[in-house]
Amino acid sequence: MNAQKENFLLAVEGLTVSFDGFKAVDDLSFYLDPKEIRVIIGPNGAGKTTVLDLICGKTRATAGSIRFGGKELTKMKEHQIVHAGVGRKFQNPSVFEDLTVFENLEVSYPQGHTVMGALAFKRDAAVIEAVERIADTIFLSDQLNEPAGLLSHGQKQWLEIGMLLIQKPDLLMLDEPVAGMSVAERKKTAELLRVITRDHTVLVIEHDMQFVGDIADRVTVMHQGKVLSEGSIEHVKKDPKVIEVYLGH
Numbered sequence: 208m209n210a211q212k213e214n215f216l217l218a219v220e221g222l223t224v225s226f227d228g229f230k231a232v233d234d235l236s237f238y239l240d241p242k243e244i245r246v247i248i249g250p251n252g253a254g255k256t257t258v259l260d261l262i263c264g265k266t267r268a269t270a271g272s273i274r275f276g277g278k279e280l281t282k283m284k285e286h287q288i289v290h291a292g293v294g295r296k297f298q299n300p301s302v303f304e305d306l307t308v309f310e311n312l313e314v315s316y317p318q319g320h321t322v323m324g325a326l327a328f329k330r331d332a333a334v335i336e337a338v339e340r341i342a343d344t345i346f347l348s349d350q351l352n353e354p355a356g357l358l359s360h361g362q363k364q365w366l367e368i369g370m371l372l373i374q375k376p377d378l379l380m381l382d383e384p385v386a387g388m389s390v391a392e393r394k395k396t397a398e399l400l401r402v403i404t405r406d407h408t409v410l411v412i413e414h415d416m417q418f419v420g421d422i423a424d425r426v427t428v429m430h431q432g433k434v435l436s437e438g439s440i441e442h443v444k445k446d447p448k449v450i451e452v453y454l455g456h
Contacts, residue, residue, distance in 0.1 A: 222271035233432035237304030249429035294376030304356030
C-alpha cells in the first residue's frame, strides 16, 4: 500500500479535528490522483470547508495525516504549504477592485512573494507573457486593462482562479466556485476547470449537482465529518445513504 500511496498527489488519512469536544472532521481518509477533479459534497455542517482549512494549514488537525507530494502538511505553516504548491480560493472573491485585471494577475506572480523579490520585481517579458496567457485561460483577455471592480461576479471568480494559477500550484482548492453565477458562467467555469486539470489537480466543494456532474472525476460525500460515500457522480446519486441524508432534501 505504501508504494501505491506515493502515486497519490494528496493522501488524507485518519484526519480528525475537535472543537471543544465536537469532531468537525472525524477519522477522514481520501486520496487524490494527479490531474484529477475531486468534488466534495454533503449537507451544511458536514465538515467540507474545515477539510480545506486543514489542508491549507488555517486549522490544525487534532489527529491524522495530510501527505502532499511526499510532504506532511500537518507539520507545516500556512505560507510553507502555499510554497509547497497548494492554492486555495475562498467562497467570496477577494480581488483588488481598484487594480486592473492585469495588475491583479501581476501582483500574484511568484517573483514578488519575498521582500527581496518584491523589491527586485519588474514587469519583464516573462511577467507579461504569463499574465496574458492566464488572462486568455480565464476568459479575461479583453478586460486586461479594466479595473477588477467593474467585472461581473463570475468574472471576479475567474480572476481569482487566475491569481492562483499564475503561482503554478500543483493543487487548487475551490470553495463553491459557481455560487451566484449565471447558467452561462457556470458552463464556462466547468470548461475552465477541465483546461486547468491538464496541468493541475483540483479539489472543489460544491452544492450545484448539475455542475458537479459536469466536472467531477470522483465525488466524495461527507456527513458529520466522515466519508459517507465515494465514487462517480452516478454511483453516489444512487447510493441510498446519500439520498437519505443529502439528495432527498
